Amino acid sequence: MSTFKAPKGTYDLLPPESAKYLAVREAIAAPLRNSGYGYIETPGFENVELFARGVGESTDIVTKEMYVFETRGGDRLALRPETTASVLRAVLEANLHKAGNLPVKVWYSGSQYRYERPQKGRYRHFSQVGAEAIGAEDPALDAELIILADQSYRALGLRNFRILLNSLGDKECRPVYRAALQDFLHGLDLDEETLRRAEINPLRVLDDKRPEVQKQLTGAPLLGDYLCDACKAYHEEVRSLLLAQGVTFEDDPKLVRGLDYYTRTTFEFVHDGLGSQSAVGGGGRYDGLSEMIGGPSLPSVGWALGVDRTVLALQAEGIEPDIPSATSVFAVPLGEEARRILFAKVTELRKNGVAADFAYGGKGLKAAMKAANRSGARYALVLGERDLAEGVVQLKDMESGEQTAVGVNEIVAELESRLG
Numbered sequence: 001m002s003t004f005k006a007p008k009g010t011y012d013l014l015p016p017e018s019a020k021y022l023a024v025r026e027a028i029a030a031p032l033r034n035s036g037y038g039y040i041e042t043p044g045f046e047n048v049e050l051f052a053r054g055v056g057e058s059t060d061i062v063t064k065e066m067y068v069f070e071t072r073g074g075d076r077l078a079l080r081p082e083t084t085a086s087v088l089r090a091v092l093e094a095n096l097h098k099a100g101n102l103p104v105k106v107w108y109s110g111s112q113y114r115y116e117r118p119q120k121g122r123y124r125h126f127s128q129v130g131a132e133a134i135g136a137e138d139p140a141l142d143a144e145l146i147i148l149a150d151q152s153y154r155a156l157g158l159r160n161f162r163i164l165l166n167s168l169g170d171k172e173c174r175p176v177y178r179a180a181l182q183d184f185l186h187g188l189d190l191d192e193e194t195l196r197r198a199e200i201n202p203l204r205v206l207d208d209k210r211p212e213v214q215k216q217l218t219g220a221p222l223l224g225d226y227l228c229d230a231c232k233a234y235h236e237e238v239r240s241l242l243l244a245q246g247v248t249f250e251d252d253p254k255l256v257r258g259l260d261y262y263t264r265t266t267f268e269f270v271h272d273g274l275g276s277q278s279a280v281g282g283g284g285r286y287d288g289l290s291e292m293i294g295g296p297s298l299p300s301v302g303w304a305l306g307v308d309r310t311v312l313a314l315q316a317e318g319i320e321p322d323i324p325s326a327t328s329v330f331a332v333p334l335g336e337e338a339r340r341i342l343f344a345k346v347t348e349l350r351k352n353g354v355a356a357d358f359a360y361g362g363k364g365l366k367a368a369m370k371a372a373n374r375s376g377a378r379y380a381l382v383l384g385e386r387d388l389a390e391g392v393v394q395l396k397d398m399e400s401g402e403q404t405a406v407g408v409n410e411i412v413a414e415l416e417s418r419l420g
Helices: 018-033 048-055 060-065 084-093 139-155 174-186 192-200 211-216 229-244 307-316 336-351 365-374 385-390 411-419
Strands: 045-047 068-070 076-079 104-113 125-134 161-167 263-271 279-285 300-306 329-333 356-358 379-383 392-397 403-407
Touching: 018 104, 018 125, 018 139, 018 307, 045 048, 045 084, 048 060, 048 076, 048 084, 084 104, 084 125, 084 300, 125 139, 125 307, 139 161, 139 229, 139 263, 139 279, 139 300, 161 229, 174 192, 229 263, 263 300, 263 307, 279 307, 300 307, 329 336, 329 365, 336 356, 336 379, 336 385, 336 411, 365 379, 379 385, 379 411, 385 392, 392 411, 403 411
Parallel strands: 329 356, 329 379
Antiparallel strands: 045 076, 068 076, 104 125, 125 300, 161 263, 263 279, 279 300, 379 392, 392 403
């Protein structure tokens, strides 16, 4: 037993359970690949300023949850707490927005790091699949992304999730609302930290989960009543495009999401089977983020879905994702000569695209057959002394238990035809 353990609030993904996580990533990525999104990968750490500016100075993410460190060269870096700011930085740095083909559509899959209080469904290291469409202001793009996320969840078999939808307005109408909300909040009995947050970003106070705060927020002004005509029209168009595609959503006037960069469309995917950590993913439009990090105006929209939370949602609905068996054929050699021959057959099967494994370590028949069983293989190949003399291999169907002798040279073709 090693003396080392995984750091607090993290987890290891191990087989066979890890196959579920791969299946979830694949299901989320598939509709994106099919819709013009190319794969992007960015470093796990960035300049700390990128997140301070991009995510927002007043957010919990920046004030409490970032892993910040100084390098030997004196640079201040942070492990990424989210990926949108990194993706936008990469797109700007590579000048992809100047290639003339906007929006730049990309998807990513990777880990994020936040120093949070660990609990079920909330870890310090977690994995997301996300998508960003950068450089176009078009309600159809917002609708497209919500439809693709909905599609991937339905492909996994999930049914009990809800989509919450809101508009946060833009730089024309939000300041008016912000002032009205600040006036309202000043009249409440709030602690110092919450009052300080109300100064920097009052919308975040609406997101406060504490019952004593929520109780006082009854009657708070709602953003929907302050939207300018352009934002209202934009939001209506997103709603009608979703309704036309049969995507069900709920209007949630209090939905703000925890990042400062959102404008206009915001949405969240929630699953009621997950207890307090009910959000499985979400996103929205972030038209001002590019300027916040020193780029030109690039209206953009995106989302990220939590892989761990999606796996929990599948468990809550009792859904086992459809995972093909990792091994189709398991070879059991008895003796040195048999080992040489079967090893060659396993290599040939693999080259022909058949998933095959081998009884390593010179196991006896009983232990080797146990290993074959555990591998989930559909067929076992057993080659003993007598079979060698006759030039055959015993092919055992692990489901029916039926055993047939097949010529050594015919075995690869026989397995390929049986496995189709």
